[in-house]
Structures are given as structure tokens and as C-alpha cells.
Amino acid sequence: MRIAVTTPTGNVGRHVVTMLLRAGVRPRVLLREPARLAPEVRDEVEAVRVDQYDADTVVAATEGVDALFWVNPTPGGEDPLADHARATRGVVRAVTGNRIGRVVFQSSVGAEKRHGAGEIDGLARTETALDGLGVDVTHLRCGYFFTNLELQLEALRAGTLQVILPLDQPMAWVAPRDIAEVAATRLLSRTWSGRRVHAVHGPADLTWRQVADILTAATGRRIGVERIPDDALRARLQRAGMTDAGVAAVLGMSTGLREDFVPEQPRTVRTTTPTTLAAWAYDHLRHRLADGT
Template sequence: MRVAVTTPTGNVGRHVVSMLLRAGIRPLVLARDPGRLDAAVRREVEAVAVDQRDRQAVVAATAGVDALFWVDPPSTGDDPLADYELATASVVSAVRANGIERTVFQSSVGAEKRHGAGEIDGLAGTELALDALGATVTHLRCGYFFTNLMLQLDAVRAGAIPVILPLDQALPWVAPRDIAEVAVTRLLSADWSGRRVQAVHGPADLTWPQAAETVSAATGRPLRAERVSDDAMRNLLHASGMSAGLAEAVIGMSTGLRDGFVPEQPRTLRTTTPTTLAAWAYDVLRPAL
């Protein structure tokens, strides 16, 4: 079995690579800069330097692949949805040209809306394009990554995280490692076909105050969630150096999932994963503070 993995140094991709290695698979990893791979990992994988938005390069790199873990690379430009369209064209062309048997696509809760959820709309576009292809694909509709807190270390140190979701709105929080486990299970199993949607909700739905209380207890640092206006968040993102277009796409991921949004897939035994925010915050976040 030949398995290709994109974003192999990402929050989920690095775990996918490690799990495949432990399963006895030597994965093909597609990375913009293979030099960023850990030296020990680099020796165990087949690494190819590829820009995922370069359709021809992706098609060439995935020739002979049986299963593909695809993550649309994050955008840093002013038109994120245009970047997502380029990545979508790459994966669709690769699956079609190379007859890839199974694709696991890292999507997000909210992609089921199709429109109106900021950057998540780009993931929805990839889902729709793979569906139109008639590919055997599992869309992983993931909850809010624990690791997003690593992007807010200064706010955590200061004791207040600004949010634009209602403070009483709960959302699924999930460990990237658990997403990888679900992805690898699908990649290595040949006992499924057609279009599947698999939500990955983590162990619990949490409001921001609940998440802040959990993180505070795990790290020993006082932390609260502070509701701010959309404009205030926009100003914070601009001050961090984010372009106007990207800031709107990021804000849209929250504004598009408020006002009564409910994920298409409910929390069940299949959609619930084990790693708690408390355990992750103690093991990962606490040492980073």
C-alpha cells in the first residue's frame, strides 16, 4: 500500500506520518519544504518538495498512490478562497489522473453550510469538488483544534482570550492527534467506498468560559474568555499583520457558526474522540507558557 500525506509537519499531518510509520508503512510526504521535517522522520519517509497549489506537480508526485491524506494548505494571502480553489484543483486532478483509491480530506465542522462561514467555505468547495468527481472519499468534519490556543500564547499569558462567539455557545473541541487516528484508520482500511462524512468532535462540547476554566486549572494560570465585538477582533487581527482579506475569512469562521448553528452530525460514539482539553493543556500548552 502506498499512502501519501500532505502537510506532514502540520498539527494533524505530523501525527498521521508517525502513525503510518508505526503501522509499517513508509509514507510519501508532500511538503513545500521537506527540510522542515524532523531528521529522524526524514530518514523513514519518501519526501517530495511540492506546492499543493501547483496542480501538475501534485499530479506527478502522487502517481502510483493508493490512499491520500489531503489537507488544504493554509492561506496567508489576501484572497484565501482563491488559494483554496487552487488546492482543490490539485487534489481533484490528482485523484482523477492517478485513480487514487481512497482519499481522506481534513475538512471542518461548518463546511456543511457550504457558504457564509469564512475560510471554511474553501473547505466546503473541496468537499463539493471531490463529491462531483465521484471519488471514494471521507470528509473529516473536525471540531475546534486544541492547538489553536498555541496561536494565542500572548493572550493566555495575559489571562484573557478575546472571542466573538457568544460565551454560552458550546462547540466541539478536539485534539489533532485524535483526528490523525481517525484519518489513519480510514487510510489503511479498504473496507469502505463512496462518499463518507465523519465528524471528529473530541470528547466534549465546551463553551469558551468552560475551556478557559479547564486551561487555567491545567496550566496554573488564571484565564478568562472575553467577548469582544467583530470590529474589535478585526482590529486585533490587522494589528497582528493579517491582511484585510484573510482577517475577514478568519472572522467568518466564527460569525458563520453562531446564531443557532448546529453541526450536521451529532455527537455519538463514532464522532467522539478521547483526548481531553485538560490533558492536552497540561502536556502541551503548559510547557509552552
């Protein structure tokens, strides 16, 4: 099986690559800068320079591929939803033009809403576009990444996380490596077909209060959490230079999922993955907080 992997240096993609290598597969990896690949990986993969927003290069890079792990790249333009739409056009053209029969797409909890969840709406539209191609596709509806906490290192060092979600609202938290394990299994398995949705929920639903307690115990630093008004976060994002469309996309990922939202896929043994936030924080976050990096 010829497998292509996008974002192979990302939080999930890099684990997908190494898992495929361990399974005996030499994946084709698609990325802007092949030099960013880890040195030990470069000779083990087929690296192709690709801009995922350029449909022509995506089509050329996926010629001869049987299965594709697709992740929309992190938006960098003024309108995140427009960036997701551009990425979607690329994967649609690649799948149809190269007759790729199997796709595993990294989506998100909340995409089932289809509208009203900020940037997650862009993932929902990619799901819908892939569904219309008549190929075998699995959408991974992932919970909140542990690694998102690395975007708030300064706040963690200061001892207080600020969020706009209710502090006692539970949600799924998941390790990117566990997402990669599900993705690699799906890519390698020949026992499924059609359209599938596979939620990846991590080991437990956690409230922000529970997260703060877990981080305190794992890192040895007293960490609290407080809820702030939507307008406070909006003003902060605007001061950082974010466009109105970008601000709406970021806010919507929280505001769209806090009022009576229930994930389409309930937590089951199939959606529950093993890595705990406590273990991840002890292994990955504790040192970063201590050394200031």
C-alpha cells in the same frame, strides 16, 4: 497500499505519518521543505518536494498512489478562499490524472453550510469538488483544534482570552492527534467505500467559560475570557496588515457558526475521541506558558 500524506509536519499530518509507520506503511510525504521533517522520520518515508498550489507538481508527486490524505495548506495570500480554490484544483487534477481511488480530506465542522462560514467555505468547496470525482472519499469534519490556543500565547500569559462567540455557546474541541488517528484508520481500512462524512468531535462540547476554567486548572495560571464586538476583532486584524478578504475569512469562521448553527453530524460514540483539553493543556500548553516560548 501506497499512501501519500500532505502537510506531514503539521499538527495532524505529523501524527498521521508516525501512525502509518507503526502500521508498517512507508508513506510518501508531500511538502515544500523536506528538511523540515523530523530527523528520525526522514529515512522512513519517501519525501517529495511539492507546492500544493502548483497542480503540475501535485500530479507528479502522487503518481502511483492508491490513497491520499489531503489537507489544504494554510492560506498565505491576500484572499484565503482563492488559495483554497488553487489547492482544490491541484488535488482534483491529481486524483483524476493518477486515478487515485481513495481520499481522506481534512475538513471542518461548518463545511456543511457550504456558504457563510468564512474560510471554512473554502473547505466546503474542496469537499464538493472531491464528491464530483466518483472516488471513495471521507471528509473529516473536525472540531476546534486545541492547538489553536497556541496562537494566543500572549493573551494567555496576560490572563484573558478575547473571543467574538457567545461565552456560553458550546462547540466541539479536539486534539489534532485524535484527528490523525481517525485519518490513519480511514486510510488503512478497506471496509468503506463511496462518499462518507466522519465528524471528529473530541471528548466534549465546551463553552469558552469552561475552556477558561480548564486552562486555569491545567496551567496554574488564572485565565479568563471576555467577549468583544466583531468590529474590535476586525480592527485588530486590519492593524496587523490583513487584507479585507482575509479579515472576512477569519471573522466568518466564528460569525457564520454562532447563529442557530447545528452540526450536521450529532455527537456519537463514532465521533467522540478521547484526549481531553485538560490533559493536552497540562502536557503541551503549561510549559510554553511557563518558559515564554
